[in-house]
């Protein structure tokens with residue numbers, strides 16, 4: 001009999017189901033980056049002067065920066081002049097006022113992706129902001145949210161309608177100068193989502209943004225800002241897909257979260273950007289800066305991510321635990337199959353007293369995939385009684401893949417308690433045979449075992465998306481049996 | 483009716499020849515016990531019949547319900563009603579025990595062209611079986627065998643068996659490591675499965691199990707062959723005399 005290991009390797013072939021292209025006329029700025037291009041973007045969006053200044057400052061700073069090289073990923077230098085920084089589907093009007101004005105081709109695209117935007121087919125209990133290339137094309141349930149006082153709209157709209165909030169909070173968590181890709185994003189970002197939950201409000205539904213890259217030779221640079229005012233609660237989810245193309249496309253996003261006293265933000269990601277083909281050709285470079293600031297006392301920020309897509313993922317959703325008693329969490333599943341490379345993890349910066357953080361990272365490597373966990377736990381002198389628990393598990397599914405862990409721990413307060421556990425395992429022949437002997441097909445058995453490995457993370461996802469994440473993982477590990 | 487018929491089976495694992503010409507018949511309605519010293523190839527035999535990877539059949543045949551068993555993939559054998567209770571049940575962390583049970587039962591039902599059970603019907607069925615096995619219901623929602631005690635693992639195997647109602651059950655030392663009460667429970671589970679159209683093969687080291695589940699035949703496997711066959715009295719003789727007298731017998735033969 002063929003060994004289960006060989007069978008396992010043939011099982012982790014991958015079919016990407018969101019690889020289609022929408023044929024739609026677009027307004028695309030020619031490739032290249034300069035102050036002029038930034039002015040064009042700012043003008044197209046009708047931005048106030050403070051935004052243009054902010055962008056230009058970022059751009060001038062970026063010119064003096066160099067791309068980071070410390071991550072465990074390898075790729076040829078990116079030609080930043082070869083990318084178009086703005087691409088939007090042509091609309092009949094300046095911006096659709098209602099869904100009736102949205103191009104049916106766009107609505108069809110989202111239907112196909114399983115994110116219906118029409119009134120009748122909408123996901124119950126989930127409000128969606130749909131971002132297509134550089135712009136938001138629709139946001140659902142806006143009125144119902146407004147009744148609760150919650151602002152949920154595209155970033156561009158927020159700049160128009162809530163400039164004071166933007167000016168006050170933008171760049172306060174991820175400063176313009178933070179890192180190469182964040183600085184680039186600050187200069188050229190085009191759209192994204194904005195959320196403001198006022199004092200004492202529990203957001204009545206899940207909020208979500210669905211990011212879609214469609215045009216070729218473009219980058220997607222989105223910016224998301226979520227502010228949870230005192231005592232408020234919000235749960236937000238983002239999903240991402242892109243067509244299959246031979247070229248690599250850059251996605252460099254910035255996400256900033258702010259939680260005031262007693263506020264809670266739960267931020268979940270199901271990332272399924274096109275990963276490239278089985279030979280490693282094409283795919284998205286996903287270089288993302290995500291950071292949450294637990295600014296207030298007893299605030300809580302929880303990151304949950306399921307990263308199955310992208311050729312390269314470089315991403316460290318982090319928490320600054322500033323408020324006393326604040327809590328940071330990071331739950332992650334990252335899959336690297338074929339020639340995918342993932343370097344992901346988190347930073348937990350403990351500043352306040354009695355701050356707590358939990359890190360659970362599950363890395364799955366298959367094919368020639370390379371998966372690295374990189375995490376920093378930093379306890380500053382003022383963080384009396386801080387606690388961290390880190391658990392870092394790797395699952396290897398082939399002989400040619402790799403799993404790496406880079407934990408960094410800096411403790412500058414003797415009362416802190418920091419725990420770190422790590423494990424590396426394989427799906428054993430015995431586990432697979434056990435399932436087969438119970439009549440379960442090999443493919444189902446692998447999915448079952450992998451899902452079991454990820455269980456701690458999946459249970460953190462909002463109910464509506466836990467099933468989607470499981471299915472996605474199943475698709476990502478799908479292939480012909482035997 | 484013949485359920486299983488093994489002829490001159492020779493099997494290698496790695497570089498080593500482990501089964502060196504095993505011949506064995508198991509008829510419908512029979513319980514057959516296989517005994518033999520440690521390392522004699524008992525688990526290799528049950529394993530090769532169930533399709534364990536890493537075992538290489540060099541020659542010989544195994545016919546199950548008239549079909550070439552060795553040509554079937556492992557999951558196909560299971561769906562055709564062949565069940566192996568493992569000597570060392572493996573842990574599958576994070577996979578709900580009850581979820582595996584349901585997936586397994588439904589895979590078998592689907593194969594037989596029966597509708598899948600819905601969650602409600604399934605749970606009723608499992609609850610009844612778990613009471614029979616005198617198991618703690620909380621074990622249903624733990625990871626498969628995850629942190630189970632030795633005895634709990636063995637009972638879990640028999641729970642699966644009684645749910646799947648196999649045509650041929652291979653029990654590999656299911657009695658080892660059980661306390662006296664558990665042994666009775668497991669024996670009851672096996673006896674409940676006994677029927678004129680099924681067969682059971684039990685690998686065991688102890689006469690005790692055979693007091694509860696009375697075998698029709700006892701075979702002794704030593705040095706990769708069946709060196710002696712007999713009725714239940716053979717087990718009693720082995721208990722008294724050990725295996726050495728049989729080994730000498732083979733050497734002489």
Ligand SMILES: Nc1ncnc2c1ncn2[C@@H]1O[C@H](COP(=O)(O)OP(=O)(O)OP(=O)(O)O)[C@@H](O)[C@H]1O
Pocket residue numbers: 495496497498500518519520521522523524525526527536569
């Ligand atoms: N892959 C392998 N490579 C080499 N030897 C093996 C391999 N697998 C099994 N063996 C050997 O084959 C022999 C038979 O093993 P098996 O597990 O079938 O014995 P057993 O009769 O079930 O013993 P026990 O009563 O201890 O359970 C043992 O000596 C074992 O070490």
Ligand SMILES: [Mg+2]
Pocket residue numbers: 524525526569654655
């Ligand atoms: Mg054995």
